[in-house]
Amino acid sequence: MYLIMGCTAGGKSRLAFELAKRLDGEIISIDSMKVYKRMDIGTAKPSADKLEVVKHHMIDVVEPWDYFGMGVFMEMAEPVIDRLRKEGRPIIAAGGTAMYIRALMEGIFDGPPTNAELRAKLEKQASEEGSMVLHSRLSEVDPEAAGRIHSNDMKRLVRALEVFELTGKPISSFQNQFRSGNLRYPWKLIGLAREKDEGNRRMNARVKKMVADGLVDEVRRLVDDPRGLSDQAAQAVGYAEIIKYFNGEWTLDQAIEKIKINTRRFAKHQRTWYRGFQGVQWLDLAEDDTAEGVADRVMKDIINPS
RNA sequence: GGGCGGAUAGCUCAGUUGGUAGAGCGGGGGAUUGAAAAUCCCUGUGUCGCUGGUUCAAGUCCAGUUCUGCCCA
Numbered sequence: 001m002y003l004i005m006g007c008t009a010g011g012k013s014r015l016a017f018e019l020a021k022r023l024d025g026e027i028i029s030i031d032s033m034k035v036y037k038r039m040d041i042g043t044a045k046p047s048a049d050k051l052e053v054v055k056h057h058m059i060d061v062v063e064p065w066d067y068f069g070m071g072v073f074m075e076m077a078e079p080v081i082d083r084l085r086k087e088g089r090p091i092i093a094a095g096g097t098a099m100y101i102r103a104l105m106e107g108i109f110d111g112p113p114t115n116a117e118l119r120a121k122l123e124k125q126a127s128e129e130g131s132m133v134l135h136s137r138l139s140e141v142d143p144e145a146a147g148r149i150h151s152n153d154m155k156r157l158v159r160a161l162e163v164f165e166l167t168g169k170p171i172s173s174f175q176n177q178f179r180s181g182n183l184r185y186p187w188k189l190i191g192l193a194r195e196k197d198e199g200n201r202r203m204n205a206r207v208k209k210m211v212a213d214g215l216v217d218e219v220r221r222l223v224d225d226p227r228g229l230s231d232q233a234a235q236a237v238g239y240a241e242i243i244k245y246f247n248g249e250w251t252l253d254q255a256i257e258k259i260k261i262n263t264r265r266f267a268k269h270q271r272t273w274y275r276g277f278q279g280v281q282w283l284d285l286a287e288d289d290t291a292e293g294v295a296d297r298v299m300k301d302i303i304n305p306s
Numbered sequence: 307g308g309g310c311g312g313a314u315a316g317c318u319c320a321g322u323u324g325g326u327a328g329a330g331c332g333g334g335g336g337a338u339u340g341a342a343a344a345u346c347c348c349u350g351u352g353u354c355g356c357u358g359g360u361u362c363a364a365g366u367c368c369a370g371u372u373c374u375g376c377c378c379a
Contacts (some may be wrong), residue, residue, distance in 0.1 A: 103339070154346085155345045233346080238343085261332075
């Protein structure tokens with residue numbers, strides 16, 4: 001079982017593909033946006049012929065208007081992992097959604113899933129009375145979580161209160177998986193690292209290519225569908241900005257520039273997450289490294305280190 | 307050539323009646339347990355265009371000068 005992580009546009013998918021071919025394995029995508037059907041260009045999904053050659057899981061599994069989150073991801077991914085392990089097939093998990101990576105590594109707590117009505121109620125209250133109200137309520141029922149969650153961090157306050165209201169127990173009493181240091185499966189963790197300037201060049205080139213490949217038309221098609229996009233899908237880098245262009249908030253050039261900036265931020269965010277992961281074997285990649293070459297290195301140094 | 311306005315942080319700009327500068331954006335760092343490509347936190351010394359002058363004290367007033375925008379010839 002191999003788990004490949006790294007910054008966006010760093011070559012994870014291509015390496016996963018090469019390794020899967022060599023090992024005759026299957027790929028599990030760890031990506032919160034590639035799960036959506038018809039969001040292909042902006043999420044840098046593997047090409048249709050690559051999807052033909054190697055079995056990929058967790059790609060195109062929900063509709064763009066569907067809710068998707070970490071809980072759904074784990075519900076769908078864990079049975080696949082269990083089945084492949086039983087069959088003795090190599091698993092190559094690869095992707096850039098760090099929270100899902102952490103979940104695959106250490107598991108998630110056995111607690112209640114999201115509850116839309118409850119969230120709406122809490123959000124409404126927060127917008128009317130301020131997030132401080134939520135924070136002070138959390139302080140009463142779960143001082144530990146309140147100490148960790150900033151009073152402005154609405155999303156975490158809402159989830160913490162949601163768990164409390166649904167179970168009567170503080171979220172901090174559930175949250176014991178992450179940072180446990182125990183891998184749920186015997187993953188070999190592989191990281192792809194690149195120098196920052198080189199990474200930025202690749203990201204800019206990728207954005208340029210996405211636009212040339214028809215990103216704007218792809219987003220147009222998605223928003224033209226009466227069923228629209230779920231909140232999660234509409235947040236994706238490359239989609240959120242083009243939607244603002246459609247709404248007249250930005251010019252196309254501004255939107256494209258914002259996509260580049262937000263891609264860089266995404267990568268920065270990923271770097272911060274990865275720094276906290278233990279036991280990752282990092283490979284420094286250079287501009288002229290090919291996926292085949294990197295796969296050879298991984299086979300020789302990590303998979304079969306004689 | 308004449309008139310008016312700009313010139314201050316990488317960018318866009320604030321800077322009150324003179325007391326050696328501050329916002330947004332970008333950049334950097336961090337948190338992160340069912341929204342996570344989300345959300346949140348921390349982080350601002352820069353020849354105040356240049357040269358003189360007035361003043362205890364000038365981004366701020368005065369003179370000159372350079373560049374720049376607009377208007378008039």
